[in-house]
Amino acid sequence: MDNAPAHPPNLKEDLDIEYNFIKVKFLPLNTTPLIQPTDQQVIASSKKLYTKALFTRRFQVTNDTDLTLRQYWKDHFNILHCISLIDKAWNKVSFRTLQSAWRKLWPACVPERGLEGFEEKTSVNVVNEIVTLSQNMGLEVDKDDVAELVEDHRQELSTEDPVTIQQEQVKVMQQEHSGQEEEEREDVSSVQIKDICRKRSEVQAFVERHHPNKTVTNRRVDILNDNAMSHVQKILQQRKKKVSLDCFLVASPTSKRQKKERKDSRNS
Known part of the structure; x- marks a missing residue:
């Protein structure tokens, strides 16, 4: 050997x-x-x-x-x-x-x-x-x-090479699907996404409670979370950020003035 x-x-x-x-x-x-x-x-x-x-x-x-x-x-x-x-x-x-x-x-x-x-x-x-x-x-x-x-192909992969290759593949996939994701986001409402996330939690709890093979169950749940649910959850998070930013940008002059007055009073 x-x-x-x-x-x-x-x-x-x-x-x-x-x-x-x-x-x-x-x-x-x-x-x-x-x-x-x-x-x-x-x-x-x-x-x-x-x-x-x-x-x-x-x-x-x-x-x-x-x-x-x-x-x-x-x-x-x-x-x-x-x-x-x-x-x-x-x-x-x-x-x-x-x-x-x-x-x-x-x-x-x-x-x-x-x-x-x-x-x-x-x-x-x-x-x-x-x-x-x-x-x-x-x-x-x-x-x-x-x-x-x-x-x-004579050179063997090191333990770090597969990690690097995976990171590069994920980066390419994200770039290829970024435009498509933007289009798909408008087709699904935030209410639907929240409802799906709630149902996913219920299904996961039910399967984990009743499935005889816990190892298989956990592996399948992890795959679902990593490959599918993380995508829709990311969309929901980005929408929340966008709503918060929009609310800040469109705040009325009166609201801004009131905030400034409260800040000045605290400083005084």
Whole structure:
């Protein structure tokens, strides 16, 4: 195993007695890319196969349509599609690829003949198919672009990266929907929003009281609050601020004069 944070150093001591036939060895620092099996074309092969599957799906969805690339990513591709393509790509990694990956670490298990040139030929074929699919979709992609794409994904995400990515996605979504939100606000009255918030509280209390699985209930309620109710509540809050500001701006001269007189009397 490599020295990833997810692999506790005391793992071999934590193994139960019944698993004493398992021996855990950690690779020396800075040797993972050189000898770890998955780094010997396995990861690169799966990434190329994933890219091919991704381009194939996009071609199938957008062929003979007017869908732009942006529309495809926004409306026709989600995390479920991504996971499905990853599964499809991994299942297409050949047995010969997995076998040859052990050549540097465990050469005795790899046949001396029969694998020479196989990986290189397979990789070239996949790259050529990706380039062909790209060109059929009107994209200017060549072999170097595919190699660069695979290379860009070699760097692992840090724990901070997903948070940053999520913040950027939320910011983009807010910008895209800001104009639409302004239009929708006029269609829903504040009375309706207050009524919905009250009903949501009643439904939440009822479900939490009677649903047998509290964990599932809390998770679903959190999703509803974060994705839906927070939006309408924000609209209500903004309206309250706007009403307060309007009341201040349209205050009559008499009211302003009276406030000033009261302030002067207190000061005196």
